Structure formats: C-alpha cells, structure tokens
Amino acid sequence: MEIKNLKDISWDKLELIIFDVDGTLYDQSKLRKKMFFALIRYYIIRPWKYNDLLILYYFRKEREAHAGLKVDNLEEAQYEWCAKQLNCSIAEVKRVVEHWIFNFPNPYLASCKYAGLNAFFKELERLKIARAVYSDYDAAQKLSHMNIQVDLMVSSTQPGINSLKPLPNGLNYILSEMKIKDKRNCLFIGDRMELDGICADAAGIPFLLVRKQNAGFYEDLAISIKKSKL
Incomplete structure (x- = not known):
C-alpha cells in the first residue's frame, strides 16, 4: 500500500x-553528474582503458536485466553476468566495480x-x-x-x-x-x-x-x- x-x-x-x-x-542524479565528470577526466587521457567504461555499463545493465531474480550466490553472479557479456575475467570486473562503484563515489x-x-x-x-x-x-x-x-x-x-x-x-x-x-x-x-x-x-x-x-x-x-x- x-x-x-x-x-x-x-x-x-x-x-x-x-x-x-x-x-x-x-x-542520485547529482552524484551521477559528479561521477560523469570524474570518469571523463580520468579516461580522456587513458583511452587504452576504455574497456573499464564498458564494464561499468554492463555491470549495471545486467543487474537491471536480472531484477526479481534469486540465485544461490548473487554476490558472484553479478560479476559473472558482466564478464560473460564482455568476454573478460571476473577479476577484472571486480577490480573496476570495486573502485568506481563501491569506493570512489563515497566521499561525494x-x-x-x-x-x-x-x-x-x-x-x-x-x-x-x-x-x-x-x-x-x-x-x-x-x-x-x-x-x-x-x-x-x-x-x-x-x-x-x-x-x-x-x-x-x-x-x-x-x-x-x-x-x-x-x-x-x-x-x-x-x-x-x-x-x-x-x-x-x-x-x-x-x-x-x-x-x-x-x-x-x-x-x-x-x-x-x-x-x-x-
């Protein structure tokens, strides 16, 4: 209700x-604006790390796509979904997500x-x-x-x-x-x-x-x- x-x-x-x-x-919109400019500043001089941005995009996209799902180990599954989309390692997904989603935004x-x-x-x-x-x-x-x-x-x-x-x-x-x-x-x-x-x-x-x-x-x-x- x-x-x-x-x-x-x-x-x-x-x-x-x-x-x-x-x-x-x-x-959240205010935080995303701050994060957008932070990402631009970081990656504009590091174009060889462009795949990091794809990881962030697909990590969020896959979680949205799996809304309402119950699995045995969601903590690991969320990284596996993203890694499968990009054919990269789960460790690489975790590294990028840990920094840009779980740590970097906190001071803002x-x-x-x-x-x-x-x-x-x-x-x-x-x-x-x-x-x-x-x-x-x-x-x-x-x-x-x-x-x-x-x-x-x-x-x-x-x-x-x-x-x-x-x-x-x-x-x-x-x-x-x-x-x-x-x-x-x-x-x-x-x-x-x-x-x-x-x-x-x-x-x-x-x-x-x-x-x-x-x-x-x-x-x-x-x-x-x-x-x-x-």
Missing part, C-alpha cells in the same frame, strides 16, 4: 522504518544527501523508531560517509537474501531480524515504484515514495512528526 499523504502516517504506532539507499537517502555522498535527512533520523531516534536499510549493495561505507546510523543493514547480495528487488526476501529478512509482528507498524521508503514499491507490496509493508521533485522531502517528514505532537 502506497502512502500518498504524510498525514496518513501514524508516527505513534511506527516501530520500524526501512530505507532504500541509492536515490532514497541522497540525490555527504554533499549529495537530501536536505533534512540527518535531522529526520534524529527525530526517529528520539521517538525510538528503529531504522534499517535494504540496499542493492553493501551500504556500510555509504552510510558512514553520510553520517547515518541504523539498527540493521541488509543488502540484496548477502547470504540468506541472494535476490534482487522486487522480490521481498530482503524486507522479510529485516522483519524477522527486528522481530516485527505487525507489518502495518512498519514503513519502507524508496525512490522506485517499479522496484521498491512492488517489493513493499509483496512483503505487505506500507510504502512511501521519495518524490525527487520535492527537495524538502525529509524536512517535510520531520515537520509531519512535530505536527503529530509526539
């Missing part, structure tokens, strides 16, 4: 909010996170509402660079999940780990209805869509809490 009006959120009953990460906690995240995000997290902490993240990738470094602390971090590639959204495996795992009995007392916040929204529906959790045209999304959430007089 999608929540379209913040007035419909019962803050006094909420036990847990689960957040997607990319595009949900920070402005603090300047790309949405306004009011940290203040909203402080309100949740004050209300003793638990916080978790369910990300496509391991989010520990990202959260650290954004100065965000949560009670539980879950990624699609970790053992016990091994499935991509919109399958609800990750959300169900979080509910179990956090010992949530009534799903109506949870909320999943994400930025993609076709993945996060469907995932929330499959898990039976209320869903709130980050509307990217609203730069003050988290500021509005914090105001909504205060207006509830909790």
